[in-house]
Amino acid sequence: MNFETFIKSVSKIKNLNLPGESSQFKMSPPFREHLIEENREKMKYAKKAGVMALFYPDRYIETHLILILRKTYKGVHSAQVGFPGGKYEDQDPHLEYTALRETEEEVGVPMHTVEVLKPMTPLYIPPSNFTVAPFVGITHQTPNFIKQDEEVEDLIEVKITDFLSDANAIATTVMTSYNLELEVPAFKLNGHVVWGATAMMLSELKDLLKMTL
Numbered sequence: 739m740n741f742e743t744f745i746k747s748v749s750k751i752k753n754l755n756l757p758g759e760s761s762q763f764k765m766s767p768p769f770r771e772h773l774i775e776e777n778r779e780k781m782k783y784a785k786k787a788g789v790m791a792l793f794y795p796d797r798y799i800e801t802h803l804i805l806i807l808r809k810t811y812k813g814v815h816s817a818q819v820g821f822p823g824g825k826y827e828d829q830d831p832h833l834e835y836t837a838l839r840e841t842e843e844e845v846g847v848p849m850h851t852v853e854v855l856k857p858m859t860p861l862y863i864p865p866s867n868f869t870v871a872p873f874v875g876i877t878h879q880t881p882n883f884i885k886q887d888e889e890v891e892d893l894i895e896v897k898i899t900d901f902l903s904d905a906n907a908i909a910t911t912v913m914t915s916y917n918l919e920l921e922v923p924a925f926k927l928n929g930h931v932v933w934g935a936t937a938m939m940l941s942e943l944k945d946l947l948k949m950t951l
Contacts, residue, residue, distance in 0.1 A: 741795035750950040757945040765937040773864040788837030789823025805894040833871040846884030
């Protein structure tokens with residue numbers, strides 16, 4: 739999809755109601771409701787994070803979404819696909835700033851070049867006890883991505899047409915952080931399987947975009 743066409747349409751999302759949890763739950767692992775109930779008290783004191791769903795034009799002026807493959811490490815999100823973003827710091831004025839700051843740190847897109855269009859529905863992640871605030875943003879320039887080697891294994895540049903295609907919504911078997919092997923809904927994007935919290939946020943993003951495109 740041509741980026742200029744995308745820009746004209748996506749600007750309408752500012753005035754739309756969010757699809758919300760019903761959209762997120764389309765891609766929810768089957769055990770999520772149980773985990774939410776089990777962690778109800780912990781949720782009150784959850785750490786906060788901000789992430790950015792950033793759209794941009796490639797050199798052919800085609801619209802893409804940037805995702806990242808996280809490094810392998812001793813943690814619940816090791817080697818998983820996610821949005822650029824990270825933990826809220828005390829000096830951050832708000833979570834939108836967190837998402838912008840972390841996006842610049844992780845993929846090298848300067849904060850001042852990103853226009854934030856809309857916040858999406860926050861999502862609680864039980865394994866890490868984080869509540870994540872996702873934002874939709876655009877940059878009108880073709881980014882010169884610079885990945886943060888300490889945090890990011892690879893950059894995943896997804897064509898918006900691939901993201902919006904229902905053919906890329908799949909079911910897959912994964913080993914969860916609770917040492918359970920389960921079948922879960924997922925997206926297959928650029929050869930990567932995306933499930934869990936990121937897939938849930940992508941589901942809302944996809945439904946939101948389909949209201950305008």
